Amino acid sequence: MTVDAIYADPRLAALYDLFEDDRDDLDAYVAIAADLDARTALDVGCGTGRPG
Secondary structure (H helix, E strand, O other): OOOOHHHHOOOHHHHHHHHHHOOHHHHHHHHHHHHHOOOOOOOOOOOOEEEE
């Protein structure tokens, strides 16, 4: 698998969170978790992740 050099820079994560911090979608996920009586959640595969 080839990775573009810009995405391999470890400083990218800090910048990503500064520019991509709008998470208007979280309310929907919190509602789903509540419906499922979930006590924890794992955010993987998108962005830098958030504890849940």
